[in-house]
Amino acid sequence: MSQELTLLQRRVVLGPAYRLFYEHPVHVVRGQDVWLEDAEGRRYLDAYNNVPVVGHANVKVVAAMTEQALKVNTHTRYLNENVVDYAERLLALFPAELNRVVFTCTGSEANDLALRIAHDMTGRKGVIVTANAYHGVTSLLADMSPSLRPVGDYVEVVPSPLSFVGTPDEINAQFSEAIDLAAERLDQRGTPVCALLIDTVFASDGLYLPSRGVIRAAAEAVRRHGGLFIADEVQGGFARVGGNWWAFMQDDVVPDIVTLGKPMGNGHPIGAVVVKDALLDEFGKQSRYFNTFGGNTVSAAVGLAVLSELKRINATEQALHVGRLMEAGLKGIAQDYATVGAVRGSGLYWSVELTPSAQVAEQSATLAAAIVNGLREDGVLIGTCGNRNHILKIRPPLTFRPEHVELFIQALRRQFTSLDLQ
Structure with a gap:
């Protein structure tokens, strides 16, 4: 055998x-x-x-992880240079308006926290996602991941840009209209939209790249209805699409919240929520967030090494x-x-x-x-x-x-x- x-x-x-x-x-x-x-x-x-x-088994990343693990591994309730250094270096890659970061262990945790912020800051619950989206493994995110199972009753599904035909401008207009209609349906059900959550490369839907303005059109549509735009960059982030660090930057738009995951640690579990300070400051007044392993000192060392390697290449x-x-x-x-x-x-x-x-x-x-x-x-x-x-x-x-x-x-x-x- x-x-x-x-x-x-x-x-x-x-x-x-x-x-x-x-x-x-x-x-x-x-x-x-x-x-x-x-x-x-x-x-x-x-x-x-x-x-x-x-790259697999990147020696610089493994060395940074080992070196920090031999010193100390603890959480964000103690001061540590690694965590602050990593936060500053990561935020330097974003538009100036996105100036706060909260660390998690996974992209699922990041999306979960982003939605919690959106719910609390808008006082609403409705969410719009694309037709074959996947956003994570928590119960909340499974409810808004139609590629996994039927969505929750507070979630509206719109066709991805791949479903529309025409010039880029025509596709943008059709996608924007679909979001408008979805927001109206949520409003009619008594669960007005708090957020549009999209994977900025539409990976599970079949990949829509380059985006040619569709992300900007989507953000404008949900904001017309009082919702926030959450850019899920777990798939498209960290230079994956080329030319920019983040896929949303193709479209000259600044999300309200950006979520990160997988590639941050090159295999080590790290995630993050990058957010505008006004949103996070208000959220922090009303609630609190602590994650024992999110932003731990070893993860921060790994994240710093990954950024250094990305810059090196x-x-x-x-x-x-x-x-x-x-x-x-x-x-x-x-x-x-x-x-x-x-x-x-x-x-x-x-x-x-x-x-x-x-x-x-x-x-x-x-x-x-x-x-x-x-x-x-x-x-x-x-x-x-x-x-x-x-x-x-x-x-x-x-x-x-x-x-x-x-x-x-x-x-x-x-x-x-x-x-x-x-």
Whole structure:
């Protein structure tokens, strides 16, 4: 009996809610930069994991974590330079109006706290989200994550920008109108809108990049109804889209609240809420927030090291440059294969929507799964997104370089050839 099969059998203790990637799961034992290695010593090019934003097992990040853990690890009720230094350096990457930060352990905690602030500051409960959104694992956030389950009765769902057709200005207007109508429905039900919560790259919906003004239009729409705009930057933040540190900056708009997570710690659990001081000052007068591990001294040291590494690799420009090569490769495949319906993305976040000709649309999910599993066998890791999981999702560490793009595009072409796609 193989080691993997034994491990799969033992995994029953984790319960059925857990899921594994790939028909033949990868037993990962180590990682380095953009590579993962399995128990048999085979390497895989990681074009999926956005959490290790500066590469797997980054030595600078691991050293900072170890050094601080050997000194002290405690919470924010004691003074510590690391925590304040990290807060100042993080906020320096944001527009001046976003000048306060509260640390959490996860993006879910960050979104939960952002909604608590919005609820308390507006005196309202209604929330607007997009059709296949995912915002976290708490009960509150599951109620506003239609990709997980039906939303709560105080939540209104609007189509994502991917659902609309026309010029960017026309799409912006349609998305704005959808938010207007959703706010009106909430008002009619007696739960007026307190916030629009959107993932600024619309990742679970299938990726809408570049945004071309749609985020600004959305913010203006919810503010017309007295609601706040919460930008969920867990997926799009930290230079992922290239050119800017945050995806919302593409649209020259300043959110009321921004939430951060996953990439902050390169695998170490950190999250944050970045907010305007007027909101947080008022919230602090009415309530209090303490998180034992949010903003602990080790997490702060890790966060500082991640920021230093992002600056070292010039992440905003690195993602932009390598992203252009990825775009050229993916659009080259799209020109050669009618199976590709759309290529969307910016920086180092890309999606490839599959729309097989002469097949019903539902079969595109089967095709996407075949490509993802074929790539896994070929030593390349990606995932899927969209309401039917029919869209290939590509989001490697930001240390991806031109030679990695070339390896990836070659492997993807091999899959289209082996599946005899046209």
